[in-house]
Amino acid sequence: MTVATPPLLAASALSFYRQDEPVFGPLQFELHPGQLALVEGDNGSGKTTLLRVLAGLLHVGEGELFWRGEPLRRDHCAAEIVFLGHQLGLKGDLSPRENLHIAAGLHGARDGMDPARALLDVGLAGYEDEPVRRLSAGQKKRAALARLLMIPAALWLLDEPYANLDRHGIALVNRLLEGHVAAGGAALVTSHGAVSFHGGEPQRIRMHA
Numbered sequence: 001m002t003v004a005t006p007p008l009l010a011a012s013a014l015s016f017y018r019q020d021e022p023v024f025g026p027l028q029f030e031l032h033p034g035q036l037a038l039v040e041g042d043n044g045s046g047k048t049t050l051l052r053v054l055a056g057l058l059h060v061g062e063g064e065l066f067w068r069g070e071p072l073r074r075d076h077c078a079a080e081i082v083f084l085g086h087q088l089g090l091k092g093d094l095s096p097r098e099n100l101h102i103a104a105g106l107h108g109a110r111d112g113m114d115p116a117r118a119l120l121d122v123g124l125a126g127y128e129d130e131p132v133r134r135l136s137a138g139q140k141k142r143a144a145l146a147r148l149l150m151i152p153a154a155l156w157l158l159d160e161p162y163a164n165l166d167r168h169g170i171a172l173v174n175r176l177l178e179g180h181v182a183a184g185g186a187a188l189v190t191s192h193g194a195v196s197f198h199g200g201e202p203q204r205i206r207m208h209a
């Protein structure tokens with residue numbers, strides 16, 4: 001008998017409220033290893049809020065979240081879920097290399113990956129040791145993408161990952177997503193632009209039915 005692998009992440013009747021007003025939900029979805037999900041909805045429909053709930057930055061309103069088949073506990077999956085939102089989570093006075101060393105110290109690094117390699121891969125060669133605050137918006141975004149590339153998280157939560165990126169940066173995001181999913185990772189992505197993803201048909205999570 002084969003035992004089915006549980007989804008990496010599952011949401012059951014998940015809702016979120018602000019001052020008793022519903023922001024989104026109820027949502028029902030499953031995300032398996034190797035799957036990409038696009039979170040779709042108009043401005044203000046709750047896409048960022050959903051990602052912040054999934055990242056543990058906001059409390060679940062109603063419903064349940066499961067991680068690998070068990071009720072989601074932050075202490076069990078903190079190192080496995082990484083959120084990249086409008087705030088990039090970089091320290092401005094430190095260089096990209098220093099930021100990545102801190103991330104590697106906290107979360108570890110994928111096999112064969114280190115800060116120098118990750119920064120090269122995202123096109124930041126020559127900027128490794130500049131303070132992040134002196135980088136352009138797109139370069140800062142690339143430094144944050146290098147962190148994604150380096151740490152061994154299973155689930156990426158990406159809020160508007162294409163923002164501030166030129167066409168090479170957009171292609172880079174797609175390449176990173178394809179590599180992550182091909183390696184058995186999963187990702188939830190919000191984007192107002194078209195996501196050009198060649199790793200299979202993504203799942204769609206619609207904030208409004």
Ligand SMILES: Nc1ncnc2c1ncn2[C@@H]1O[C@H](COP(=O)(O)OP(=O)(O)OP(=O)(O)O)[C@@H](O)[C@H]1O
Nearest residue numbers: 018023041042043044045046047048049050190207
């Ligand atoms: N910090 C906050 N305090 C109060 N209300 C908020 C806060 N952040 C968002 N909201 C409200 O929650 C709702 C959902 O916002 P959210 O940012 O999740 O939408 P979104 O779908 O990501 O929007 P967009 O496409 O514009 O990025 C909106 O009505 C918004 O006004």
